[in-house]
Amino acid sequence: MPIPSLPAASFSPLYQQIKAMILASLQAAEWLPGSSIPSEMELAARYLVSQGTVRKAIDELAAENLLVRRQGKGTFVATHQEDEWQYRFLRLEPDTGEKFLLVNRFLACEQMKSTSTIAKLLKLKAGDPVIQIDRIQSFNGKPIVFEEIWLSATRFKGLSLDKLNEWSGPMYAFYESQYGTHMVRAEEQIKAINANQELATHLELPLGHALLLVDRVAFTYGNKPVEIRHARYNTSQQHYVNKLN
Template sequence: MPETTAPSATFSPLYQQIKALLLGSLQSGEWRPGAPIPSEMELAARYEVSQGTVRKAIDELATENLLIRHQGKGTFVASHHSEAWQYRFFSLMPDSGKKAPLKSHFLACKPIKSPSKIAQLLKTPANEQVFQIDRVQSLGGQVAVFEQIWLPKERFSGMTLDRLESWPGPLYAFYESEFATHMVRAEEKIKAIAAEATIANHLKLEPGSPLLLVERVSYTYGNKPVEVRRAHYDTRQQHYENKLN
């Protein structure tokens, strides 16, 4: 690719074009999560541009948390297996401020016809098969979260309750390792609700107890929605923390 490009109606800066090419390699799986990408010099030669152009493209992908720079080691594809990422999508923190061990217990995993709202959020045809997963999470030994999760069955073919229960790490690391699906961002809606009887039972609360409902849609590369979840949080001894940068 030449370093100069003639202006056109669809013109974009050269570094943005390189960014798009790098993103394409991430989407295709050329560079797997946790793996290093080629050096700036190698990428500059590959795309026939300057290292500065490559560096600017990589900087944007790093800002978007798709790539991680490690001083003296190189640039790596972000991975949910890394300790720094394990709590990136989990925002419930003890009021004490002390880190508490988080433990998951999966209650169910079954294929169902997608409810219309879930199909709309996943941008899939109505009534297409999805997996519905129910789980509770305990924080410091106390049940704190009840979740329902929906995943496209085609992308997550082979998902079972046994596989979920036997996985030792974060759920998003499971998606990444077992289904080649890396979550890169999420959108959430949050509101206060009163606990319905079934949800209250899972959280060991009285029906009508106050809860925080967080509805999330998570996206993989290419801005593709691949997970919907509804999490019910008991915030009597913890709070929902969101850091805005």
């Protein structure tokens, strides 16, 4: 009699299973961004494991910036609405090092059928409805960023220029408070391009001026892509920073 081959998923530590259960609770919005989750002891009792095992699960989620630990207070669900996290994904900063206060101006917010490229990135079907937002961000009165943003129209139902204009603050805080969608991570691809006529006009630069092109896909819980950005930065007075570890 042949010996059965080994199972594919050979081994999963307890703390990984706990981590998955906590993640599921986050995804199911059982605990909302900004609020505290049960204490380590409570979770240990709920899952019938020791505190140390819960600890290790939470440690990893905190390392991934999904949870935030605060000694003496508790463990909290990460939120883009905290001051510290407002510009967590913004890597642009002034060459001078001064504080960077970007002012928003929305140019458009329209529903359209997704192109095949957008659909693929958002894991939708080509032609599914998406919302396109155009915006310019300025610093000290100078336009610095021009970007187009795409969102699934079903997830962000009813999003309009008016709603955007009522909001003052970062987009990710907006998504979170208005649509219950918390961004967990993002991936960017960066190129240098020459400004065409449209970009030159928007960013008040000569035709052909070099710009940073930043393509971003942002993900919510469960590695679900929910936002596409196609941004151009004027980097004459500011730069993109990155730390390599």
